[in-house]
Amino acid sequence: MTIIRWGIVGCGNVTEVKSGPGLQKARGSSLVAVMRRNGDLAQDYARRHDVPTWYDDAAALIHDPQVDAIYVATPPSSHKAYTIMAAQAGKPVYVEKPMALNYAECVAMIDACETANAKGAVPLFVAYYRRSLNRFLKIKELLDSGAIGSVRFVNIAFYQPVREDELNPDELPWRVLPDVAGGGRFVDEAAHQLDFLDYVLGPIRTVHGFAANQAGHYPAEDIVSSVFVFESGVQGVGTWCFSTIDTLDRTEIVGSKGRIAYSTFDDAPITLTTSAGTREFAIGYPIHIQQPLIQSVVDALNGVGICPSTGASAARTSWVMDQMLTSYAGKKVGC
């Protein structure tokens, strides 16, 4: 198998455990360069993770001939620029989720990857890694096997308290700044839930949403309610609130012969309830949670497999979130 030599643009937190070691440990994959605007931090990351080369300039990393493929792990506001730069350099891109600030940027990224390079299209993958995790593949297996019959509807309830670092208006985390993140914590977390539903139930066709900021701690929305309909006719409803007293992470997929309930972010057992009773499936997460999806990306680049999370699939999720946020003035919806 050919070794894909990766370079990371933005070796921040997400790359410490979730993805960076995954790039090193996946079969046929190696991490050869990292970049961060703060060169000291880039150098420190390279030293700690045994990466041979570091940069403080993204263009230098992208054009490094020793780098075959680019992993863009910066906040969403720079995904588009770095993806286009990599595409023009003829290098495949694996970009963090959410794919971009909005759907319009996603389309621009897809276009760039399809047309920017004279040698042809470059592949574009997005880090919706739940599509490759055993825990979520079990849910897909149950649905595909007809364990709950025909799917009727989906119900998402996701509540979290305000975080301490969101209480200081002078030092807000980028995840609640729409100009950087494309929205608030809804965009960061609901993206995973909605993308997985896209994977197992198909694209969402119609969306209506209501978004607001009730607690007033930061510019982004902190509550979203939505109803949506999949192309298959399955209906859905969801409420995401980020200023509650406690936490709830529950998605329920209800079918004609049963229902599946699961948590998207913690490791509570998946429950399957049918006329035969309730079964639980306790399936945890790997240490390097992105490694299974990274493996599929590497396999796809080597022509020995496919990756389930592409620019096209991820753009659909961005479109759905855009529709849910259209009522919120803080969201810049591209189209």
Add this chain to the structure above:
Amino acid sequence: MAEMTNNKPIILEVKNLKKFFPIEKGFFKRVSGQVRAVDDVSFFINEGETLGLVGESGCGKTTTARCILRALDPSSGEILFLKDSGEKVDIAALDDEEMRYLRSEIQMIFQDPYASLNPRHNILDIVGEPLFVIQRMTNREERQARVTELLELVGLRPEYLQRFPHAFSGGQRQRIVIARALALNPRLIIADEPVSALDVSVQAQVLNLMLDLQRKLNLTYLFVAHDLSVVKHISDRVAVMYVGKIVEISPTDELYYQPLHPYTAALMEAVPVADPRVQSAMIELEGDVASPANPPSGCYFHPRCQYAIDICSKEPPELIELRPEHYVSCHRAHELNLEGIGDPTSIDHPGKREEAK
């Protein structure tokens, strides 16, 4: 293997020809293996002779033909051609400029006359193009006179000169293709399935035209085909290919009458016979053709061969001359008594036959 036979010189001798295509995988198109399309092929053709090259689709016969024309560059091996001047050249080693001049002596007839004629050019331009490009015949009247002569040679009327390909039938189009191939007075013509795209009724006309031209012009043919009846009709000798290798070469009648290789016998079995009373007694081939990207060990044919023994899966057999001018690549050829198609005078109906009970 090569020698002068029937006092005619060898015009083409292919020695250990190999053409491997890299298998590229993934976005980076890195080579992960090779398709051994032509795998150590050797044969010769005497001047004025027709050698039929037969085998199933994908066996490497067209790739062999294209290597001889240098439409594909061989991976290794020699392709020795006896030029009109008497000089012997290795086609595999010639550069583009040298090939350009040699191509006047070697021409090709392609399979599909519907695809090999430019629909925007009239017949004068199509047939006259090699005269203009290779022979620098810039005088249009002179070119028109030569094209007229060529059209008459292939049985087409001179008044067709200004017509375009769409105005012709399949058989007529293939005659135009032949006329174009003859324009430069070639000595060797490589015909790649030249009649397989034609109606059966027209096939015989084109084959007879090729035979007639061969007699008139002392042409040498390498005739690539999968239809054994057609090959029988036109060939002096036949080479049988399987997964990139030649497994048997023989004078035509002998090959059909007494095949030495089980694959050759099986190929004959596959020829349909338009007689409901005729019943086949031979065992049909089972399994799929081996992959040239991952051929089996030993004899490539052994997984499908009913006669295979231990050695067949371990050692590749050599191509040996088991009978005069009859070469075969089979460990058991000396002991097998394969049945051909009966009386060589009745070869027009190939396949072993028994009267239906």
